[in-house]
Amino acid sequence: MNPAKTLIRAIIILLVVGFVVYILHVVISGFVAQNQTLAPYARDIELGVDAALVGIGGYIIIRIIKYVIEGYILSRTDNTGLRSISLIVDLILYTLLILAILSALGVNLTGAAIGGAVGGVAIGLAAQTVASNVLSGILVTSSRTVRPGDSVILQSWIWSPPIIGEVERVSILFTEVRTNTGNLVKVPNSAFLGNTVFTKLEDGGVLTYPYQLTVNADVSANQLLDRVKGILEDEFKKENSLVPDVTFYSKNGATNIFLVRIKVTEISKLNGYIDIVNKAFDKAYWELKSPPTQAK
16 A cells, blocks of 8 residues: 555544534533533543543554554565554554543653652663563564574584574564574564574575584694595585585694685585594594505
C-alpha cells in the first residue's frame, strides 16, 4: 500500500474518532446535568466517562498507529523483526494510554512519576541483562543480521570451540542454532553486538572455517606440510570440493601448530572435511615418524 495514502487514511480516522469522542462527551455530560438523581455524582461520572472515552479512543488510535508502523516496517524487515519491534511499540503506546486514562480519572501523576522513576531504576538494574538481549534482538532482527536458514560460525572468548551450524529461530532474547553435531544451542542476542565474531555463509558463496591442529615437533614441519598438502589435494578432489589452504602457524615448545582454512559451500559437510584433515595429518606424521624400511 502507498505510504502517503495510508498516512492520509490514518489522519482522517483520527479526526473522526476525535469528533465522535467529543460528541459523546457533550451528550453524556448534558444528560447527567439534567438528571437530578445523578447531579451529585456529576463530577465522578464525567471523570469516568472521560476515562472510558480516552481508553476506547486511545485503543483505536494505537491500532491505527501500529497498522501504519507495521506496514512501513514489514517492507524493510522479516516477520521476526516485525514481532520484536511490535512488542516495543505496544509497551510504549499502552503505557502512555494507561497514563492518559489515569489523568482523565483525575489521578495526580506527579507522585506516580517519582515513584515510577525510582521503581524504573531498580527494575532496570535488576533486568539490564534481559533489556540488553531484548534491544540486541530488535537490532539483530530489524537489520537482518542473521535469519532462519543462515549457516553461521560463531566465535567468542565466552565459549570454545566456536558454534557452527544453521540458524533455526531468532527471537527477542535468543537466537537458536542447530549445530553440525545436531545440538540446539541458544545464543543470547547481546552476544552478536558485543563479544562475538560471526561468519555467515551467503547464498552461493563459500564459508572459510579456520581449523588449528597441534602436532609433535619431532618431525620436520616443512616436510609434514608438504605431505599434508599432497594428501589433502588428492582427498578433496575425490570429494569434488575446494582444497583447503594449509600453513605453518607457530611453534609452541615441543609442538608445531598448523592452520587449515577449510572451505565449505554446505555447512553440513564441515565435519566430514575436518575428519579428512585430521586423517591427513595423522597419516603424514606417521609416514615421517616411521619411514618405510628399504629392502636390501
